Amino acid sequence: MYGQPRLALPAPETHDNHRPVDLSGSSQQACGPPDGVIHPDLSVLIRCRDGILPPEREAAIRIHLAGCRPCLADYRRLCLPPAEPTHPPDPGLLARIRSSIRNWEAQRSGAGWGEAVKFRTAREIGPFLGNNGARILLQPVSDDGCNLLSTIEPVLGEFLGKRAASELVSRVVEAAIVRTL
Amino acid sequence: MLKRLATSRWATPLVLSHAPFGCTGIVVAVTAGYLAIGLLAFAGWRLTGNDAWVEDFFRLPGALLLVWLAAIEVLFSLRVSYEFSPGQPLHRAWRLIAFSAGFDLAGAILIQVLGVKSALNPLAHTAWWSAPAASAIRQSGLVMGGSCRFAMLAAGLFWVVTVYRRSGFRARLAAVDWMVLTLFGAYIVREAGDVVVAIRGGVRPSLGMVLGWPVDPLLLLLLGQAMLLNRSVKHTGDGWIGRCWRAFSLGIFLVSLGDVSIWAANSGFLPWPWSALQWYVWIPAAGAFALAPAYQLEAIYQARGTWDPGVPDQ
Numbered sequence: 001m002y003g004q005p006r007l008a009l010p011a012p013e014t015h016d017n018h019r020p021v022d023l024s025g026s027s028q029q030a031c032g033p034p035d036g037v038i039h040p041d042l043s044v045l046i047r048c049r050d051g052i053l054p055p056e057r058e059a060a061i062r063i064h065l066a067g068c069r070p071c072l073a074d075y076r077r078l079c080l081p082p083a084e085p086t087h088p089p090d091p092g093l094l095a096r097i098r099s100s101i102r103n104w105e106a107q108r109s110g111a112g113w114g115e116a117v118k119f120r121t122a123r124e125i126g127p128f129l130g131n132n133g134a135r136i137l138l139q140p141v142s143d144d145g146c147n148l149l150s151t152i153e154p155v156l157g158e159f160l161g162k163r164a165a166s167e168l169v170s171r172v173v174e175a176a177i178v179r180t181l
Numbered sequence: 182m183l184k185r186l187a188t189s190r191w192a193t194p195l196v197l198s199h200a201p202f203g204c205t206g207i208v209v210a211v212t213a214g215y216l217a218i219g220l221l222a223f224a225g226w227r228l229t230g231n232d233a234w235v236e237d238f239f240r241l242p243g244a245l246l247l248v249w250l251a252a253i254e255v256l257f258s259l260r261v262s263y264e265f266s267p268g269q270p271l272h273r274a275w276r277l278i279a280f281s282a283g284f285d286l287a288g289a290i291l292i293q294v295l296g297v298k299s300a301l302n303p304l305a306h307t308a309w310w311s312a313p314a315a316s317a318i319r320q321s322g323l324v325m326g327g328s329c330r331f332a333m334l335a336a337g338l339f340w341v342v343t344v345y346r347r348s349g350f351r352a353r354l355a356a357v358d359w360m361v362l363t364l365f366g367a368y369i370v371r372e373a374g375d376v377v378v379a380i381r382g383g384v385r386p387s388l389g390m391v392l393g394w395p396v397d398p399l400l401l402l403l404l405g406q407a408m409l410l411n412r413s414v415k416h417t418g419d420g421w422i423g424r425c426w427r428a429f430s431l432g433i434f435l436v437s438l439g440d441v442s443i444w445a446a447n448s449g450f451l452p453w454p455w456s457a458l459q460w461y462v463w464i465p466a467a468g469a470f471a472l473a474p475a476y477q478l479e480a481i482y483q484a485r486g487t488w489d490p491g492v493p494d495q
Contacts (some may be wrong), residue, residue, distance in 0.1 A: 073322060128480055130418025133350055155348045156484070158420045161264035164484035171486065 003035060007061065039068065045075050116145040120176035125168070147174070204475045208253065208386040212468030215246045219461055227454065239460065244293035250467040251286035257474035258282045264481050270340040277337030278474070281330045285470070288326020291318050308461060320389035328392055331399035334433075341426060352416035358408040365404055368441060368465045369397045384393075400437050407433040421480035425473050433468030435462050 040048070040061055047053050048061045056116050065072045102138035107113050118141055122134040129137060137155055149169060220236065225234040258279035263273035296319035298305045304318075347350040354362075376394070382385065407430035414423035414430075442459035445451045451459065 018237060126418075126420065128420050128484065129350075130420035130423055130424055132413070133417030133420060133423075135418065136349055157268065158344050158348060160481050160484045161269070161271075162266055164264060164481045168484040 011033045039071050040064065042074065042078070045071070045078055049075065049078050113143040116140070117176050119146065121152065121172055124172045124175050125152065128156070128160070128168070191322065198474065204257070205472055208468060208471050208475055211246070211464060212250070212471075214412055216438050216461065216464050219243060219464060223457070223461070235457065235460075238407070240297060240299040242300070243464070244289075244297070246464065247293050247467050248286070248289045251282065251289040251469040253471040254282040254467075255279060255286050256473060257471070257478055261474050261477045261481070265292075265479075270344050274337045274340035274344075275309060275474075275477075277333050277340070281333035281337060282329035282470070282474075284325045284333060286360065287321045288324075288330060289467075291322025293324060296322055305330065311471055318388075320387070324389060324392045327396040328394075331396060335399055335402050335406065336402065338410070340430070342406055342409055345410065350413050350417050351409065352412040353406055354405075354412060358412065362401065362408070363404055366403050367439065368444070369401055372397060373446065385411055397440065400433070400440055404437050405434045421476065424474035428469045428473035432473065435466035435469060438462055439466060 026130070029063070044057070044061065048058055051058070051060065065075055087090045118138045122138055126134040137152060139149075141151050152172070153165055156168055159165075160168065219235075220235045222238040224233050244418065258275055258281075262272060262275035262279055265275060294301050295304055296315050297316065298310075304314075306308050319392075386405065410426040411430040414427050416422075417423055439459060439462040442451060442456070446453075446456035446459060
């Protein structure tokens, strides 16, 4: 992953005569690898590829790459052109997502949306709390349903434990909100 | 160590919690089956006049059932307690209920196994065994399965009632509930009066007897909590969570009934041999106490969509 210190690989024989040299992108790297060589991380290799490192750093990296096969392999992979997507891009995908968002917003602002969500939520949590218990719990939920989850999750957490409540609430969201879009 | 025990894989086959119809079905089936066999034994005794039918039932299969149900209650209560985070009221409640179940298990082992001369009792085959020793073992079992168990249970149910109140689900007691509580209170006053009369008559109560005195007041408190929870569950409607507290309510009601029936039999209000039927109250009562945490576990696993206990919260 970019920016993460890379695992220091054993240096090849050509490194034996090198002095320890900091090639990493970060000066905060506190512990050095056992072979005494700090290998450049991916962000440094990318900057080297893009030619935006100071000339003396770039020269040091190039010397290191000449002697370090794993770093050279990484560098070569970075220099490859991006792979072509296996499937052609779906031209209608973005339009469909935008249309779904518009529908959801229209439904949400329409009359009865909050009631419908409360009804579906009551159907999901009723088997746990009892039908009347679900109705009592959902009474303070506002018409737009914006405080739905903050109302039900603490109470379900009290009765079922936080982990079970959180998994139940995920299912409630799936069944009562997501699937209706 | 308790956590490892409660959530370990070996405990799963013991309680059969992976069965397709859940652990509650097995507890109900086993309890009902034993109860039916016990009642057949009672019928056999009445028909043949041979009391070995009933005696053998309670010495072996009956004793094993009561110990097994108490062990199930401990295991399930511990497992439930690990589903809650420390600081949550139901974490405290289930810890106290698990302690209560632990006392129940210890009491069942002492009273049903170690305090009786039966094939199950390893102590009965030693030179140490004697009638006074058996009596002392049974007495300590009664204290553990009585005062200690009910005090812990009452403390646990206090937190449950608190959660019901905070969530707005708590209902009020009906007039009939107040009537039953008043009658039970009158029974306690009557019993206390009998104790005072006996002491004035020169009876010196043993330590075991004195330690058993809190049982009836604790049962009154538990009966009040059970009725409150039962009304609250009725108020919210039938649900997986409510079944757990309803099972506790039933267990407490049956224990109270058994307690009163012992007094009624000793006072001659229940004629022999029909008074012997009161022994059978303890089987469904133990089944209800084992069912309660099983229902709670079912509710939690239903919410998580899995029967796998998984990694506990803590």
